[in-house]
Amino acid sequence: MDPAAQTMIDNLEKNTGKSLGEWIEIVQKEQFQKHGEILKFLKENHGFTHGFANLVAHKSLKSDAGSAEDVNELVKNQYKGKEHFWPIYLQIEKELKSFGSDVEFAPKNAYVSVKRKKQFAMLIPATKTRYEIGINLKGQASEGILEAETKSNAMCSHKVVINHEEQLSPEVFDWLKKAYLAAG
Structure with a gap:
């Protein structure tokens, strides 16, 4: 297990008095099927922050890289019905790896989190027509293709929307590089 995940798990018990296993049992008794349902339950009923709720939700659903039997399957499944976005993922992955040996990819069910010391990007085949990066x-104004993320529980401050492979411009990679450097 990566050290950051272990720290989160340790802090969960310190902050709540219950272990990750105990929280998973509580969530499973509710018979939630969706990640968002678990987040809402833990935040509203138990005062969880988004980070801790997200951890428990992923572990309960076994939808994170640390719980999956085959991490590559998590990524492949994201592109079922969205195969035209696969070359975009591969191109972005290759570019991100060139930033440094400390780039880490952490697949989830619906996206791939990209980390250095902390998460600096997410790769999301959102719909059949929209790929989101x-x-x-934080603190960067929207500029050019960089849009402010407006979701109330956004795990990223900004996003870039791609509809076609030709839209992977140097500007996209410049923003990713800035985020990578800021995460160090």
């Missing part, structure tokens, strides 16, 4: 650049 979440970028963490």
Whole structure:
């Protein structure tokens, strides 16, 4: 297990008095099927922050890289019915790996989190027509293709929307590089 995940798990018990296993049992008794249902339950009923709720939700649903039997299957499944976005993922992955040996890919069921010391990007085949690149650049104004993320529980401060492979411009990779450097 990566050290950051272990720290979160340790802090969960310190902050709540219950272990990850106990929280998973509580969530499973509710018979939730969706990630968002678990987040809402833990935040509203138990005062969880988004980070801790997200951890428990992923572990309960076994939808994170640390719980999956085959991490590559998590990524492949994201592109079922969206195969035309696969070359975009591969191109972005290759570019991100060139930033440094400390780039880590952490697949979930619906997206791939990209981390350095902390998450700096998310790669999301959102719909059949929209690919989103979440970028963490808190304090950065929207500019060019960089849009402010407006979701209330956004895990990234900004996003770039791609509809076609030709839209992977140097500007996209410049924003990703800035986020990578800021995450160090």
